[in-house]
Amino acid sequence: MSNLDISNLFSVKDMVFVITGGGSGIGAMFAKALATNHASKVYILGRRLPALEATASTFPNTIIPIQCDITSKPSLSAAAARIAQASGFVNCVVANSGATGPVLSGLPKDRAPSLQEVQTYLWDTPMEDFTQAFEVNTTACFYTLVAFLGLLGKGNESGVARERGVKSQFVVTTSIGAFSRRPGMGFAYAASKMAVSFLGLWLAFLLTRLVISGSDWRLDIRANSFCPGVYPSDMSKGMMGENDITKEGSVSPDTVPLTRAGTEEDAGGALLFMCSRAGAYINGNVLISDGGRMSIVPATY
Structure with missing residues (x-):
């Protein structure tokens, strides 16, 4: 049964991908996993050319x-x-770019801050900084989809898509911060990631069948979300420092039950599943990759 052979089931050979924020962190992990497994092209987008x-x-x-x-x-x-x-076409666009926004690290760590200290700290944060997290994490994610919508449509017409029965896909990188009831890195980050998580779910319906003003189009484009926990990235350095915590036992089980951060195998393997024939029936899914953290903290997901 060659259709169930791993080389067919998880193949991304000859497929074309776009990844925003592909210069570092999870975006770079995604790009390397796709290239290692013989994707035709992996276009990585970002502001930092080096x-x-x-x-x-x-x-x-x-x-x-x-x-x-x-x-x-x-x-x-x-x-x-x-x-x-x-x-000429794209099979999958991964909206992976992210911004942290205002963080809570400026509050006292050696004692509980007073209500006045909390109010002052939050009030002194410019509204523009709060809004910028939404601009990158939510608004720009949506317009990334719109910019590549035509190419995703052509992806469905490509030979590789027809041969494997894999519809084009828009993947959003969200965060477990969207589902945790603790603010984590900050209110703007968590709220903007919750917004884009909902956007991903909403798009799963919208992109399959688009109905506007009585007109009905079948777009046949899937939408799914990759929801990471602690992974090495520029964004997580403030929490992780320079230590390598990807080795088993390097993180307390009270923080992550699997006692480590995510690795490029974890991120790359998840995306290979989502983009290959193995995950071709997945639409409107939120794939949480957090080592079990959401199972031990107050969360809704």
């Missing part, structure tokens, strides 16, 4: 760096036009 180029240097013929500001519609349009000219 970081993108460093990731692309590991697979120079497959991972293609494109400097792009996802909060800018002209920048997104330019990136989509370049990819359209080079590849």
Whole structure:
């Protein structure tokens, strides 16, 4: 039964991908996993060209760096036009870029802060900083989808999609911070990630069948979310420091039951499942990869 062979079931060979925030952290893990497994092209987008180029240097013929500001519609349009000219279609877009926004680390750690201290600290945070987390984590995610919608549609017409029976897909990288009842890194981060998590669920219906003003279109584009816990990234350095906590036993089981942070195998394996024939029936799913943390903290998911 060759259809159940692992080389067919989890193959992303000859598929075309776009990953925002692909220069570091989980985005870079995703890109390397796809390139290792013979994706045709993996376009990584981000503002920091040196970081993108460093990731692309590991697979120079497959991972293609494109400097792009996802909060800018002209920048997104330019990136989509370049990819359209080079590849003609996209099988999957991963909206992975993220911003932390205002954090709570400025409050006292050696004692419980007073109510006045909390109010002052939160009030002194500019509204623009709070809104910026939503701009990157939610608004830009939506416009990333819109920029590549036509290419995702053409992905469904590609030979590799028809051969494997895998519909085009939009993947959102969200966070367990969206579901935890503790603010974690901050209120703006958690709220914006909750917003984009809901957006991913809503898009699962919208992109399958779009009904506007009485007109009915079948788009046949899937939408799913990858929801990570603690993974090594620029964003998590404030909590993790410079220590390698990916080894089993390096994290307290009271923090993560599996006693470690996530690795590139964990992130890459999850995306390979979601994008290959193995995950082709997945739509509207939130794949939580957190070592069990959400099972031991107050959370709703």
